[in-house]
Amino acid sequence: MNEGHPLHAIPHDLVGRAIKDPLFRNEILALKEDEDALNQFLVEKGYAPIGHAAYLVIHGLDKTDVDRVLGEVSENNDFLAS
Amino acid sequence: MSDSSTRFLATELGPRLERLRSSLNPSLAELLDRLLNRHGWTGDWGRLLNPLGQPVVQLPYWMDEIASAGIATSVLDDLAEAAVIGYLHVRVQDDLIDEGGWPVQEGLLLSEALLIRHVSMLARHAGSSDQFWTYFDAKGWDYCDASLLERSLLDPGSAYDEAGFDLVMRRSAALAIPSAVVLDLADRWDLLAGLEDLVWHVVRSGQLVDDLIDAADDLDRGNHTWVVRRLGGSAGREALLHKMGIGGGFDEIIGDINRDLGAADDAAARLGAHAVVSWLEARRAAVVRLQESFFARLFTGFNQASVDTAQ
Numbered sequence: 001m002n003e004g005h006p007l008h009a010i011p012h013d014l015v016g017r018a019i020k021d022p023l024f025r026n027e028i029l030a031l032k033e034d035e036d037a038l039n040q041f042l043v044e045k046g047y048a049p050i051g052h053a054a055y056l057v058i059h060g061l062d063k064t065d066v067d068r069v070l071g072e073v074s075e076n077n078d079f080l081a082s
Numbered sequence: 083m084s085d086s087s088t089r090f091l092a093t094e095l096g097p098r099l100e101r102l103r104s105s106l107n108p109s110l111a112e113l114l115d116r117l118l119n120r121h122g123w124t125g126d127w128g129r130l131l132n133p134l135g136q137p138v139v140q141l142p143y144w145m146d147e148i149a150s151a152g153i154a155t156s157v158l159d160d161l162a163e164a165a166v167i168g169y170l171h172v173r174v175q176d177d178l179i180d181e182g183g184w185p186v187q188e189g190l191l192l193s194e195a196l197l198i199r200h201v202s203m204l205a206r207h208a209g210s211s212d213q214f215w216t217y218f219d220a221k222g223w224d225y226c227d228a229s230l231l232e233r234s235l236l237d238p239g240s241a242y243d244e245a246g247f248d249l250v251m252r253r254s255a256a257l258a259i260p261s262a263v264v265l266d267l268a269d270r271w272d273l274l275a276g277l278e279d280l281v282w283h284v285v286r287s288g289q290l291v292d293d294l295i296d297a298a299d300d301l302d303r304g305n306h307t308w309v310v311r312r313l314g315g316s317a318g319r320e321a322l323l324h325k326m327g328i329g330g331g332f333d334e335i336i337g338d339i340n341r342d343l344g345a346a347d348d349a350a351a352r353l354g355a356h357a358v359v360s361w362l363e364a365r366r367a368a369v370v371r372l373q374e375s376f377f378a379r380l381f382t383g384f385n386q387a388s389v390d391t392a393q
Contacts, residue, residue: 015381018377018381019374019377019378019381022330022333022336022373025377026330029328029329030330032328061327061380062324062328063319063320063323063324063327065327065380066323066326066327066328066380067298067323068379069327069376069379069380070295070323070326070376072379073295073372073375073379074295074296076375077134077295077372
């Protein structure tokens, strides 16, 4: 395990659920400005609280990330527009 | 049937386009080449079958199966060609109007040449059927009217709501035209309402996918689509990206897409369209992949974290 990595405290199953479960991820994203509330939500859902460094990763998600992702998704979906 | 569509794309479309190209005078043939190159259509037509795209090629084959019409393969292939050429005609117009992608004279005249071919391919089999040509007029003029309306609604100063979106969607409903020839040949106009219901929800869900992925680009081009507005794009690019990725906007539009897919499922079931049901399943799976890949990419840092955790 890479103990020095600031992100290592985010459990794999939490990531997987955030990708697959829209309600769950939208709760997380809605709480990204409030570390305590986010951790409380995670505990209620049966996860361990995430550390501050991991929280900062979620907190840091912004329009730049969305812009990059949108470009990648667009490039990888070549289909006929209406 | 998808097998027929696959065969058509693998063995028919290329030679048919080449015959069209060799029938045109050199200047128009050069414009056609430019169109095909512009969109990367230079041999691999497989993406015409991408379930996130519109079923341009499949529809005539589907309707033959639904109507148990038993129409000759060569006729269905002609109608599939008419559908593809009609699509290219629309593509030129969109390139011209949305993006200024052609010098006006060239775009206009290439579009005209393709429309002529589209109509002549339909006429080979629709003959002098009043019912078909009345339908063709209505759908064709709906397309024009909806395109005009769209130009005004895309203006940031206008109000563009769901009702407006549905009026604009009449552009894509013209996709049913080649399949209406199948109904005419089989004397099965009783299936028209079912065909239109199916096409409506299929193209609506597809348009929402397209508008979702293109939302930021549309905003950059000044095209304030209904999706752009729902994502807060009227307040600017940053607001749109925030709403889309952080504020639940991407999932909200996906929810709408899935509702249309559900309605399309119902329409296909009423028609007894087994091939369509399979295609809709593939589209639904592709929408799920799109949604998950969007957030998997957004959470790239999280994924790295989970890899580290697993080590």
